[in-house]
Amino acid sequence: MDTLTRNWRQNYNSLEMAVLHRISMVVVHRTSVKKLLADVLEILNGEMGLLRGTVTLRQGDLLVIEASHGMTEEEIKRGVYRMGEGVTGQVAAHAKSRIIPDIRSSTEFLNRTKTRVAGQKIAFICVPIIYQEGVIGTLSIDRLVSETTNLRRDNSLLETIANIIADAVSVLFLQNREREQLLEENRRLRLELSDKNSREGVIGKCNSMRRVINMIAQVASSDMPVLIRGETGTGKKFVANAIVSAGDRKPKAFATLNCVAMSEALQEAELFGVEQNSPSARMSNKIGLLESANEGTIFIDKIGDLSPDAQQKLLRYLQDGSFYRINGKTRLKSNARIIASTGKNLEEMVKCGKFNEDLYLRLNAFSIHLPNLRDRRSDITLLAEFFINKFNKKHKKKVKRISTPAINLLMLYHWPANVRELENAIESAVLSASDSVIYGYNLPASLQTGQSTNTSKLSEEAEVDFTAMVRSFERELISEALKIHRGNATASARHLGISQRIMNYKIKNLGIDSSIYKKNAKPSRRKI
């Protein structure tokens, strides 16, 4: 080892010792964990000359900046990462430190906080904070790289510091987690059927919808952009409403831009506004949604149809909160939150250059997938009941239940237009019901065909439709009569005005099991 290296090592060792000593002192004498974190970053700044430092804490699936040095409030607000996302997210997901020697040449580095400027050679080191074998956060620094910088040693030093502060940080983590869990539980309960008729009541008890409800509760109060994905009628607008209703921006503006409903030029004008430059222009400036919904939320419906120019501008807005009106020279700022929806395959669109990749990555960072109704059949009766209540009120009707054969029709149908189609079917059934029950024949004809073929395709032969509908109607009438007469075929035949022989033939031919209606038979579980 030459003298220069030996001297440098000695200096470095004493520097390390000094840093560790000062940090252990603030740990011992800490008054609050927040103060401790601020002090640790301050020490790192004083002793190591770091440019920026951050401590993130885990909140569910997100990592949120808890303490920082060298960053503004706005930059801190932007610093939210999902587990596995970017370098910080990777460190937390794999519990493994990472060194990025020069962030200018790193493709992984997100620079989400927008604090790094081009030109300087800056290294980024991030280490996990581990408590009881789980990652509870990260500690990271940015530092200028010179000839004497030894990033590996810096990394080891940071790992040691992360271990020293882990116990103290865990107190904050557990407090946060407890508070978040309570808040989330609160929001989830509100979102679930506490008030079935409220706009916030997302109906669904199956596992996939429970996941959706949890995700809504998790993201509602953050400022992150959200992408809601799903087929037509699965409830994307409904979920966007639920996110806003459960979040802090509820009292603020909530604007919608439907990308399919307008031309590309109009999309841009609506979103960003227009400046009338010429003094002779008769029209005044147009304020866009980003300005009018500042502090509120903008829902961009069918974002797959947003024009390429508007995509580019929206990306810029998501990166630093700034934008220009069309023809505008002044850079404007807004704090509107973006929620977008799509039923399109954005990944394919990115591949063939039809959707901006960076915009896709930003939006998809927190995406909620809504399941098709046919893949969550256990929710059908729940939704049907919800819609009966809704349409009873709207149309002043008194429908109380759905007959068992009608439920069978609902359960067997393939619902290509999902919840919207179910909602429409129940509305027309409620309207056409003559008493307090919805029978199979009150439901749209398409459902009868679905049952007869028991497939996901509608038959194209009208004759088959007709036969199926007649059989369904017969099955329904006979089942209802058997139910009323507790399985007594003679009384049921009399009730329907048909002979006992025809009754027996129909029961056999339609495959009805009359024993389930007998006196002591258990009531059908499908009744609602």
Ligand SMILES: Nc1ncnc2c1ncn2[C@@H]1O[C@H](COP(=O)(O)OP(=O)(O)OP(=O)(O)O)[C@@H](O)[C@H]1O
């Ligand atoms: N979970 C749910 N609970 C109650 N009602 C729902 C639910 N999901 C959807 N709906 C209702 O279903 C209808 C269709 O939902 P919505 O318009 O949100 O679908 P969408 O996915 O945005 O459709 P599209 O992509 O075709 O525009 C709405 O009337 C909505 O209120």
